[in-house]
Amino acid sequence: MNNETVKLVNVLRRIALRRRLRRLGQSRPRCSALCAAQYNRVLARLNELEPSTRALFVPLSEGSSPDVTRMAARDLAAYFRG
Secondary structure (H helix, E strand, O other): OOHHHHHHHHHHHHHHOOOOHHHHHHHOHHHHHHHHHHHHHHHHHHHHHOHHHHHOOOOOOOOOOHHHHHHHHHHHHHHHHO
8 A cells, every 4th residue: 555545544544433423423414524525535535546446435425424424434444454
């Protein structure tokens, strides 16, 4: 993995580990949308660096639940850990 990919995977891990995301998502829907948007930006960049991810991972909608965002981030990070 190149250095940028390592940094992006670390961002995914941070998204996946946000335990407060569920609570914040319930009280602040914008927080959930922000986390989903951040996941989508990381995914877009990883798709540029690793085109094989395009067929496996899809962007999330802004209305994705905090649990879905955390699971998606965890799965994408796991792909790169091999």
